Amino acid sequence: GKILVEKVNPAWLIFSEGFDSGRLTYLIKRVLDLLMATFGLLGSLPVSLITAVLIKLESPGPVLYRQERVGAKGVVFSIIKFRSMRTDAERHGAVWARENDARVTRVGGFIRKVRIDEIPQMWNVIRGQMSFVGPRPALFNQDDLIALRTEKGVHELLPGLTGWAQVNGRDELPIPQKVQLDVEYLHQRSFLFDLKIIWMTALKVLVRDGVSH
Numbered sequence: 001g002k003i004l005v006e007k008v009n010p011a012w013l014i015f016s017e018g019f020d021s022g023r024l025t026y027l028i029k030r031v032l033d034l035l036m037a038t039f040g041l042l043g044s045l046p047v048s049l050i051t052a053v054l055i056k057l058e059s060p061g062p063v064l065y066r067q068e069r070v071g072a073k074g075v076v077f078s079i080i081k082f083r084s085m086r087t088d089a090e091r092h093g094a095v096w097a098r099e100n101d102a103r104v105t106r107v108g109g110f111i112r113k114v115r116i117d118e119i120p121q122m123w124n125v126i127r128g129q130m131s132f133v134g135p136r137p138a139l140f141n142q143d144d145l146i147a148l149r150t151e152k153g154v155h156e157l158l159p160g161l162t163g164w165a166q167v168n169g170r171d172e173l174p175i176p177q178k179v180q181l182d183v184e185y186l187h188q189r190s191f192l193f194d195l196k197i198i199w200m201t202a203l204k205v206l207v208r209d210g211v212s213h
Helices: 010-014 022-043 045-058 106-113 121-126 143-151 175-188 191-206
Strands: 064-070 076-082 131-133 160-162
Touching: 022 045, 022 121, 022 131, 022 191, 045 076, 045 106, 076 121, 121 160, 131 191, 143 175, 160 191, 175 191
Parallel strands: 131 160
Antiparallel strands: 064 076
C-alpha cells in the first residue's frame, strides 16, 4: 500500500484527484482552520500565561521563539513557539532538537513533551501561513528535503501543526520516507483524513510521544 517516492512521477500527482479538490474544499479547510485556531488560542490562554511566567522565571530571554521555516510554494516565514531552549541554542545555526538535548531547559523539556510549545503556532494558522494538518515546515537550510518536496508537488501544500509523516515516525524518518508520507497525504487528503491525523496526534500527546518540531 505504499509507493517509494523515487517511483512517483510528478504527472501522477498533477492529473490525480488531489489537485481537483476545488475552491470549496480549500474554503472549508480554511474556515475550519480559523475556527480551531481562534478557539484554541482562547481556550489555551490560562495555560499560555502560566507557561510564559515559568519560561521567564527559569531563564533570561524572550518567552516566544521565532524560527525561519519554508512554507507553501517555498515562501519563508517565521514560525512561532514558546521558547524551550536557551537563548544561545542556535548560535551555530538551526538544527532539529535531539533526545536529551542539553540546549533544552527544564520547563522547555516538559512543554515539548505535551506540545504546549506549539500553541503559538495557531497564530501562524490564523495568518494563513500554516494549516492544522499538512507537512511540517522545513528549516530554511534543509535543501534536500525542500528540493524533493518541490519535485513531488508537496510544496503546494500549507505546512501543518501536525502531519501524516509526524504521526508515523516524526523527524527520525529519513528524508525519502518522510516525503513519501507527504506525497501520500497530498494524494489522499480530505476532511476525514485530517480528522484521523488530528486524532492520532492527540493519542501520541496523551502518551507523551511528541510528534513535531
